[in-house]
Each structure stands twice: as C-alpha cells, then as structure tokens.
Amino acid sequence: MSRTDQFDMPIPDDLVVMPTIEYLTDEDIRLIDITDWYDADGILLVSAKAIKYLSEDSFEDTTGRNLSDIDEILHVSPALHRWNYEDGFYHA
Numbered sequence: 492m493s494r495t496d497q498f499d500m501p502i503p504d505d506l507v508v509m510p511t512i513e514y515l516t517d518e519d520i521r522l523i524d525i526t527d528w529y530d531a532d533g534i535l536l537v538s539a540k541a542i543k544y545l546s547e548d549s550f551e552d553t554t555g556r557n558l559s560d561i562d563e564i565l566h567v568s569p570a571l572h573r574w575n576y577e578d579g580f581y582h583a
Contacts, residue, residue: 510546
C-alpha cells in the first residue's frame with residue numbers, strides 16, 4: 492500500500508531532499524518550482540524523477556531518520572512555494 496498525503500493523494504516513492512539552490516540553473520529552478528513539493532517534519536521533499544535527479548539526497552541521509560517513521564507527509568500547495576537565492580526553497 493502506498494502512502495498518501497493529507498488529501499488522500501498518492502505520494503511518490505522516490506522522494507529526495509530539495510536540492511541546494513546555489514548549484515542550480517534558472518531552468519532547474521523553474522522545473523523544481525512547478526514540481527509537487529512535500530513537507531516531512533519541516534524538510535522539503537520532491538520526486539527525484541520529477542526534478543530529473545538534480546538531488547539524490549535521501550531524507551534518511553539528511554536527518555538520520557527513516558521517512559517511513561514520519562506520521563504525516565504533507566503536500567505543499569503550489570501557491571505556497573517560495574524561493575530566493577539567499578534562503579533557497581521554502582514554503583509559506
């Protein structure tokens with residue numbers, strides 16, 4: 492059984508931590524901005540395939556915790572996507 496978000500929609504099984512913005516081109520940033528974002532305990536995640544494998548950093552490698560141990564993974568509405576070169580990607 493696959494996991495679902497707060498709207499009961501399936502969550503991709505290839506989630507990775509959002510890449511660091513300073514290494515991305517403008518085209519990469521646009522691609523990430525239109526991709527579905529997910530929040531797992533304050534860590535932004537995206538589908539590795541959807542962002543063309545710009546990041547391969549797993550939640551477990553970054554936090555030391557297993558993503559399956561997180562009770563709720565929330566879909567972040569595109570209207571809440573934010574980014575700038577100083578702070579990187581975040582949501583309102």
